[in-house]
Structures are given as structure tokens and as C-alpha cells.
Amino acid sequence: AQSVTQLGSHVSVSEGALVLLRCNYSSSVPPYLFWYVQYPNQGLQLLLKYTSAATLVKGINGFEAEFKKSETSFHLTKPSAHMSDAAEYFCALTYSGAGSYQLTFGKGTKLSVIP
Amino acid sequence: NAGVTQTPKFRILKIGQSMTLQCAQDMNHNYMYWYRQDPGMGLKLIYYSVGAGITDKGEVPNGYNVSRSTTEDFPLRLELAAPSQTSVYFCASRSRGQPNQPQHFGDGTRLSIL
Numbered sequence: 692a693q694s695v696t697q698l699g700s701h702v703s704v705s706e707g708a709l710v711l712l713r714c715n716y717s718s719s720v721p722p723y724l725f726w727y728v729q730y731p732n733q734g735l736q737l738l739l740k741y742t743s744a745a746t747l748v749k750g751i752n753g754f755e756a757e758f759k760k761s762e763t764s765f766h767l768t769k770p771s772a773h774m775s776d777a778a779e780y781f782c783a784l785t786y787s788g789a790g791s792y793q794l795t796f797g798k799g800t801k802l803s804v805i806p
Numbered sequence: 807n808a809g810v811t812q813t814p815k816f817r818i819l820k821i822g823q824s825m826t827l828q829c830a831q832d833m834n835h836n837y838m839y840w841y842r843q844d845p846g847m848g849l850k851l852i853y854y855s856v857g858a859g860i861t862d863k864g865e866v867p868n869g870y871n872v873s874r875s876t877t878e879d880f881p882l883r884l885e886l887a888a889p890s891q892t893s894v895y896f897c898a899s900r901s902r903g904q905p906n907q908p909q910h911f912g913d914g915t916r917l918s919i920l
Contacts, residue, residue, distance in 0.1 A: 700846060723905040734810075734896055734911035735849075742906045781848060787905050791837050791856045793864060794909060796848035 693718045695784050697797035705805045710754075710769040712800050714782035717763065724765045725783045725794070726756055735781060741765060752776070777804045808832050812897050812912035819887045819919045827882040827915050829897030837900045838880040839909065840864075840872065842893040849896065855880055887919045 698713040716722055721743070727735040739750025746758045752775075756767045765782060779801045783794040813828045831838065836857045841849040851864030855874040869891055871883045880899075884891055894916050898909040 725906075725908060727911075732913075734913045735898075736911070737908045740906050740908055742904075785905050789905070791839075791854050791862075792900065792905050792907070793839060793851050793854055794849075796850075798846055798848040 693722065693784055693786060693789075693795050695782050695795055695797040697780075697782055697800050699800050700798065701801045701803070703803040703805060704772045706774055707771050710767070710772045710776065710802065712767040712780050712782075712802065714756075714765045714767065714797060715763055716765065716782075716784050718784060718786060720786045720788065722784045722786050724756075724758065725785075726750065726754070726765075726767050727781045727783060729779045729781065729799075731778075738767070738780070772802075772804045774804050774806065777802055810897055810899055810910050810912035812895075812915050814915060815913065816916045817918070819884075819917065821887060821889065821919060823887050824883070824885050825887070827884075827895055827897075827917070829880045829882065829912060830878050831880075831897075831899040831910070832878065833899060833901070833910065834877060835899035835901050835910075836877065837902070837909075838874065839898045840870070840880070840882045841896045841898065842866065843896060843914075844893050852882065852895075884917075889919050891917065892919045893917060 694717045724741040726738040782797040839854045840852040853872040855861045897912045900909045
């Protein structure tokens with residue numbers, strides 16, 4: 692079975708500091724990984740996705756993630772946090788053969804940015 | 807382009823009542839999904855559909871039903887509302903193609919059952 696683990700349900704950083712949100716996965720087949728962001732009272736928006744073409748993936752709003760197969764990780768980073776980054780972030784996984792490519796989500800990490 | 811539209815945005819139900827959560831997409835996507843989101847639990851798949859007339863259960867289908875008579879619409883029905891169904895419900899859709907095609911989400915329906 693596939694699973695996604697996000698370490699830390701709540702992360703606080705100072706404005707301008709590095710953002711690091713951790714995601715580890717378990718999958719018996721090659722995974723397709725995504726990061727989504729959810730602002731209060733809104734739906735999920737795609738930040739970035741891993742496509743196997745490159746291990747370092749750049750997304751919107753200055754975020755990027757690196758796929759490390761040996762560590763089964765897909766951590767999300769941003770060099771300098773902005774107040775507008777405060778939101779909840781979800782790592783998700785699918786794979787070929789997952790029926791209709793339904794996503795398995797982590798439990799989410801809520802990011803707070805301190806001025 | 808509206809994307810995925812969910813109605814209503816908020817609703818309060820009494821135990822035992824029934825209701826239908828509406829979901830419509832205008833992107834001609836074949837695949838559609840219903841998730842529920844509970845605090846600290848991420849999103850759990852309730853039902854999904856790969857096209858008109860085809861639906862299947864997800865991880866947490868009990869207490870819910872769906873239908874897919876058109877490509878655009880994928881309503882979710884609660885027949886006998888229970889307090890455990892208090893949650894935020896999200897509808898999503900995606901196109902055919904590679905597994906890395908992203909899902910597009912609506913803004914959610916916040917449902918309270920009292």
C-alpha cells in the first residue's frame with residue numbers, strides 16, 4: 692500500500708527565513724508526487740509536481756522540491772519565507788495502476804510565518 | 807474559466823436529514839473525485855468517477871452515494887446525515903493522460919450536522 696507522511700503538523704518560521712516542509716512516502720511502485728497549498732477557506736492549489744524528468748522541481752511562488760529515491764523523500768523548500776506563505780501544505784502521491792489516479796494525501800503541515 | 811464549482815459553500819443539517827452536494831466542472835475532465843477533509847487528517851477519498859455512468863468507492867464511502875450522468879456534474883448525496891459526517895467536502899477533477907496530471911479542486915462545502 693502507498694502512504695505519505697508529513698513530519699510536523701505545524702511549522703513556524705520567521706519572515707525571510709528558510710522554509711522546509713518534510714514529506715516521506717512509501718510506495719511499491721514508482722510514485723508521482725505533488726505538493727498542494729491550501730489557504731484559509733479555500734480549496735487546494737497545485738504548487739508543484741514530480742514528473743521523473745528531473746529530481747529538482749520548481750513550482751509557483753518560489754517553492755521547489757527535490758525527489759530523493761534513496762531517502763523516499765520529497766521535501767518542499769523556499770529560501771525566504773513571506774507572510775503570504777502562511778497556509779497549510781499537503782504532500783500527495785499517486786501511481787500508475789492507482790485506479791483513476793486517486794491521490795493519497797499526507798495529513799498536512801500548517802505553516803506560520805512570524806513577522 | 808470557472809474550473810470546479812461546488813455548491814453550497816456552507817450548510818447546517820439536522821441528524822437524519824438528507825442533502826446533495828453539487829459539483830460541476832467546465833474543463834471537460836473525465837475523472838472526478840469527492841474527498842472529505844477533517845482537521846489534522848488530510849483528505850480522504852469518498853468516491854470517484856472515470857467518466858459518465860462509471861463510479862466507484864474510495865476509502866471512506868459509507869453513508870454517501872454518487873451518480874455521474876454527465877461529464878460535467880458529479881453530485882454527492884448524504885441520505886441520513888450523522889454527526890460523523892461533519893466535515894469539509896472537496897470535489898476535484900483531472901484530465902485523462904499521464905499519472906502526473908494534477909487534480910483541480912473546488913473551494914469546498916463546509917457541512918455541519920447537529
